[in-house]
Amino acid sequence: MKKISTLALGIALSLGLAACSSEPTTKVAAVSxxxxxxxxxxxxxxxxxxxxxxxxxxxxxxIPADKSNYGAFSVLYDQSQAALKKIIDDAAASTQAAPGSNTQKIGDFNASFMNTTLLENLGVSPLTPLLSDIASVKSHHELPALMGKLLVNGSGIPFGFFVNNDAKNSSQYAVYLSQSGLTLPDRDYYLKDDPKFVATRQAMAQYVTDILTEAGYQDAKRAAKHVADIELMLAQGQWSRVASRDANKAYNKLDREQLQHLMGAFDFNAFAASAGLGDKVSAVIVRQPSYLEQLGEQFTRFPVAAWQDYLAFHLVDSYAELLSQKFVDVNFAFKGKTLMGIEAQEPRWKKAVDGADQVIGELVGEEYVKQHFKxxxxxxxxxxxxxxxxxxxxxxxxxxxxxxxxxxxxxxxxxxxxYKIGYPDKWKDYSGLEIKADDLVGNYMRYARFEYQGMIDKLGKPIDRTEWGMTPQTVNAYYSPVKNEIVFPAAxxxxxxxxxxxxxxxxxxxxxxxxxxxxxxxxxxxxxxxxxxxxxxxxxxxxxxxxxxxxxxxxxxxxxxxxxxxxxxxxxxxxxxxxxxxxxxxxxxxxxxxxxxxxxxxxxxxxxxxxxxxxxxxxxxxxxxxxxxxxxxxxxxxxxxxxxxxxxxxxxxxxxxxxxxxxxxxxxxxxxxxxxxxxx
The missing domain is CATH 3.40.390.10 (Collagenase (Catalytic Domain))
Structure with a gap:
């Protein structure tokens, strides 16, 4: 990362003056x-x-059958995928990859994704331990701690949790809480009587029923009703996207006692202990306080069984694309076809490449930069x-x-x-992430815990100015207001x-x-x-x-x-x-x-x-x-x-x-x- 030199203040430059540097390659180009x-x-x-x-x-x-849209970004995305596939295939073909090396992690992650025979044999069993934890809960008092455990393992819960610079003290990290927990893309899908939204809600009920039936639920229709009822309650409490954009309204710093009071019957301290916060966090920035307040008010009005159904569904939904083919198909029929109009699933290799980009993105990104960025x-x-x-x-x-x-x-x-251009000055250290060739869901859960712990470990430490929010192979760019930086990945x-x-x-x-x-x-x-x-x-x-x-x-x-x-x-x-x-x-x-x-x-x-x-x-x-x-x-x-x-x-x-x-x-x-x- 380069620091932009201090600009002279208060000096007006007219348009025609030599205010900008000429390009290193300035010449009459052969092409327009x-x-x-x-x-x-x-x-x-x-x-x-x-x-x-x-x-x-x-x-x-x-539009290709496996895409919801197609444009200039998509063309570059396809090129990036093809480049990553070659990098991954080369790693997978290696016979001398040392345990724990980048090559081993890349090759074994791909192997875990492509071994569909093993995934068919496993079915829903990779989720059985967490499903058993959900089924064993007996009281509302136990639910917050369970949600903490599910969050750490990559499953959806009714609110989001992340660590970033404190927006009013950007030299320190802070914990943020935000509204979350819906299956449909926006609260309007639940609250409006538009015929298409009504049809989508009906399709969602069938999706919940089908995927929980596949997971072994005896009364999946009852569970689907519970999921719909809880998500309607959550949607009713959510802020609009316009309101959530307001940086001032979305900054509400509460100490632990204030937060617990806000969340009422929901035991945030139990959640925090399970989520590994312990005494690390004395205050939390809440983006939509009234949402968490309503969650607390409504928490005990839904029976424990309803929350169990909700959490079990979100666990299966979070990992459905990584399970046996029936789960993949049911998930795609709703989330791909119904919600986005996509006609066909991506080839397995593309899903594997996307997975590698998510889980070990900077490992493949480091090689991508060597081969494709001048x-x-x-x-x-x-x-x-x-x-x-x-x-x-x-x-x-x-x-x-x-x-x-x-x-x-x-x-x-x-x-x-x-500003940052192309790739990080310091690559991410994946030595603490174990990747196994025969454990796809486990790879993702270990990744979820690895990322979560890395996030928690930031608390109390100086801001890491070398960190990137995108991989080099991402076709995008971003601005971070709390870091005042602009970032342009290589792709x-x-x-x-x-x-x-x-x-x-x-x-x-x-x-x-x-x-x-x-x-x-x-x-x-x-x-x-x-x-x-x-x-x-x-x-x-x-x-x-x-x-x-x-x-x-x-x-x-x-x-x-x-x-x-x-x-x-x-x-x-x-x-x-x-x-x-x-x-x-x-x-x-x-x-x-x-x-x-x-x-x-x-x-x-x-x-x-x-x-x-x-x-x-x-x-x-x-x-x-x-x-x-x-x-x-x-x-x-x-x-x-x-x-x-x-x-x-x-x-x-x-x-x-x-x-x-x-x-x-x-x-x-x-x-x-x-x-x-x-x-x-």
Whole structure:
């Protein structure tokens, strides 16, 4: 990880000055990086910039039977899977792997996943010890300790538990509790009478019945009713996703006595002892207090037998994909087909690769980086990141709506950003994780305990700044508000996001906008509540905060008008953070690209100007086809807007787009100047 050099504060740089470093490979590129074959000539760029750039690809690219959606991310994901398969196959073929070595762990994990004959013989038996623990409970008093044990072993319980930087004291780790415990994707599936939701609830009842029957339950229909009743209660107590986004409302630090009082009949201390917390934790940050309060109030109103059925189902559900084929099939029929519209299961090898990525991700990731990530890609990314940081600095200084004091505070935060590119400087130590060739479920349970203990062991120790939240082979990127860092795994640094052979314009429109997106998360409607040290602290003047919120509300209203499916619209409030990230990221990337030219004119390539290629680079990375079930699910659960509205909704607000394509008032992409939102 590199520390970004301190930026000069309060110095405004005009757009044409040499504010950004030139790229190490600056030259007239042989290729534009724009995939012209995907253009739909029947759609004007000025009318729908998503379909004009991607229309042929969208029309001619079916969604594979084993996927719920397919797009540019999916192509890179498939490439990553294929690369990992070769790494895993090589390890599996080794005859001289020392016990405990990386090669042994990789090879034996794959063997445990691919030995379907053994899994058929085992059936549900790998879960028998924990199922017996559940069946032996005789009172409500014993249930919290049981839940602690189940949590440590990777099973679902009614609330989530994790360790992260304390949002108001980011130099220390803290324990967080959050609402959880539902089988369906969102509380709306339980609470609304939409016919599709009613049908999904009925399908869930059948799923619970079928999977518990396969697990040997004598009265699985009764158990399914208990599961439905408890999950309805949990859903009724849950906060909406919009409310849960509020960083201030979701920070509620309670000492153990206050937490126990909040949870009433639920013995949190017994849970904590079973979960290995002991006296390590004197306070807990509760994200949705009223949810835990209702859980405590309702806890003893459900008989012990109902909670046993609920916990047994969630245990089997958590591990169903790792059991015999009947469990796998029943799980897929509901979670794959019903909830996401997927037509066919993935080949076994793909599931094994995904499993290795989850359980021993940095073991395979270390080899992935050696084979597939070039040092020059990291160097070029460093240059681009620093250019985007400088572009953001200029943008802050030129904001007409922000007062000097708040600008200074924003610049101070920007100066403290750190970044990570490609892979960790320090690889994760898996020496404490035992992997066996004949114990797939055991491998996952040991992994769950290994990860859990690693999380608990952080408490009371300094913050580990080397830790990554994604593996290098992940096609994604992220911003951490409590660490004030942006992270770009190796796998996303490939075309169409990042093309080493292409002109800079497309790279700034693609990975440059992604970089800008992650930086902008530090200044979105929630990220802007944290300071440069990662602390939840108000650094805004009242006037600036009010204007910032006004602009955010305008953007939310704009996106809420986009209809993704008949009668189903984007939730502009839920997606606001990501939409601000897109708008800020693309705006600053456009500025940074022009600054990187250092006053020179961009070359015309493929008949396209630099600014045109820049925006096309943005649009082409978002191409994606969705199944209706998956898109419907994402409208409720995904804080990102659907790809169509990311590609065309963002540039509608940016003046440079209007210049690049001569967008006029009669064009469908046109927004009146007073309707265009500028935040950063």
């Amino acid at each position: 990086g724009i995939e012209l074959q995907n253009f739909d000539a029947s759609v004007r760029h000025q009318d729908d910039f998503y379909y004009s750039v991607n229309g042929k690809w969208l029309a001619n690219t079916p 040092p020059e890609a990291k160097a070029r990314m460093e240059t681009m990141i620093n250019n985007l940081i400088k572009g953001f600095e200029v943008s802050i200084n030129e904001l007409e709506w922000m007062t000097p004091a708040t600008k200074l505070a924003a610049q101070e935060k920007l100066a403290k950003f750190t 996303i640094l490939q075309p169409p996001f990042f093309n080493m052979d292409a002109d800079d314009a497309v790279n700034y429109g693609a990975i440059g906008a992604v970089i800008g997106h992650e930086i902008s998360h530090g200044f979105d409607d929630q990220g802007a509540k944290y300071d440069g040290d990662g602390n939840l602290r108000d650094w805004w003047s009242d006037k600036d905060r009010e204007e910032f919120q006004k602009r955010g509300q305008q953007l939310a209203a704009q996106y809420s008008k986009y209809e993704a499916l008949p009668g189903k619209f984007v939730n502009g409030e839920f997606t606001l953070g990501e939409n601000i990230g897109d708008l800020g990221g693309l705006t600053v990337a456009a500025r940074s690209y022009l600054m990187s030219l250092q006053g020179k004119s961009a070359p015309v390539i493929d008949g396209l100007t630099g600014e045109q290629r820049f925006f096309m680079g943005w649009s082409q990375v978002w191409r994606r086809n969705y199944r209706d079930e998956e898109l419907s699910r994402r409208l409720l659960t995904d804080p990102h807007s659907p790809s169509h509205f990311r590609a065309m909704g963002t540039p509608r607000n940016i003046e440079a787009f209007y210049r690049a394509f001569e967008v006029q008032q009669h064009d469908k992409m046109y927004l009146a100047p007073d309707e265009r939102v500028k935040i950063w």
